[in-house]
Amino acid sequence: MSLQAQIAQELFDVYDNQKIQEITSRRFTQEDMLRWFQPLEKARVFQKTDVGKSAEGKTISMYTLGNGPTKVLLWSQMHGDEATATMALLDIFNFFTQQTSHPIVKSVREKLTLLVIPMLNPDGAERFQRRTAQLIDMNRDALQLETPEARVLKEVQQKYKPEFGFNLHDQDPRYTVGQSKNVTAIALLAPATDGTRADNPVRTRAKKVAAVITAVLSRFISGHVAKYDDTFEPRAFGDNVQRWGTSTVLIESGGWPQDRDKMFLRKMNFVAILSSLAAIADASFLDEDISxxxxxxxxxxxxxxxxxxxxxxxxxxxxxxxxxxxxxxxxEEIDPSSGKIRLSAKIVDVGDLSTYGAFEEIDAAGRDLDAGRIRLETSIPYEDIRGLVKQK
Ligand SMILES: [Zn+2]
Known part of the structure; x- marks a missing residue:
C-alpha cells in the first residue's frame, strides 16, 4: 500500500473517534459553531483572528493553525446552506487538538500554515439559505465586491497570498457521475483562469492536488467522484483566486443514499482534505499524474x-x-405551524425513466397508479408516495 493510501485509510479508521460528537445535523448557526469551537480554543493549538463582519454585523473569524512556510487558505459556507465541509473542518480542528503528536498532525503543522474561514456567510447560515442577508450569491461577487463577505475573502487572499486554496461547497445531491446512475458523492474542480481554460503552473498544481483527492476518495467511494464543469465563471471566487495565484481546488459535497444530513460526506471531506494537506506538506502531491x-x-x-x-x-x-x-x-420544508422539518415530494417526470437512478425505488409492476393525484410539478407529502400505488 502506498504511503498516501495508508494515510487515507488511517484517517478513515480514526474518524469516528475524532469527529465532534455533538454535531449531528447540517443545519446549525454561527452561534452553534462558536460553541463547538470554544473547548478547542483552550488548548491553544490554533489562533482565532477577526477578519471582518457580515452584512448583519456578525464577526467573521479566521482560524490559523501551524507555522510552516507554505500557506493554505480553506474557506467554507460562502453559501449559507452548504455546511458539510464546515463540519469536517471542525472535526479537523478537533483532531489537531486531541492528537498533537500524530505524525500527520506534526507534519502539517511543521510544513504548512492553515488559514481557515469555516463560515463566510453566517447570515445565510442563520436562515439556512444560499445567499447573503443582502440577497446576493457572494460567489458571483468576486469582481464587484459589493458584499462585505466577498471583501473579507479577497482581503485575506491578497494579504496572505497563500500558495494553495480549498473552496468548499455543497452541490445539488442529485448529480450523477457521467452517464452512470451513480450519485456524485464528491465533485472536484481545479477552476480555469480564463475563457480558454488553458493550464498554467498555478492551475496545474491545483490539478495535482485534485488528483490526490481523486485517488484518496476512489479507495472509499469508487465510481462516485465526478469532475465539476470547468467553464470559466469570471465572477466566481474559485476562478479568481486561481487567477490571483493561489492553486485552488473546489470540493463539492453532493449526495449519498439515506444520508440527508451528509454525515458520511462530512467524513469523506475530513479524509480528503487532511490527506491532501499531508500530500502538500510532504510534497508528494508533485508526483501525482493530473490525468x-x-x-x-x-x-x-x-x-x-x-x-x-x-x-x-x-x-x-x-x-x-x-x-x-x-x-x-x-x-425539506419547514412546517410553519410546528417549525419542524417535513419532506415534500414534487412530481418531476412521468414516462420511461429507466436511464435514471434513484435514492429510493418503488416497484409498481402491474399495479394501477392514482391518476387523480399525479400532476406534474405538484408536490405531495413524502409519506404519501407509496399510497399512489393502488393495492390489487
Ligand atoms: Zn456553493
Missing amino acids: AYERLPLNTKNLYDVVVRNGRLRANESVAPLKVDVGFNVD
Missing part, C-alpha cells in the same frame, strides 16, 4: 430522489392507460 483528475467523468443529472417503476397510469377517462415510471424530487 487521474482530468479523466473523471463530468457531473451529470441522471437521478431522482424517488422513482416509482412500471406502474399503470390512465391519465384521464378519455385516454388509454400506459406503463410509466414516476420521478419525484424530495425537499
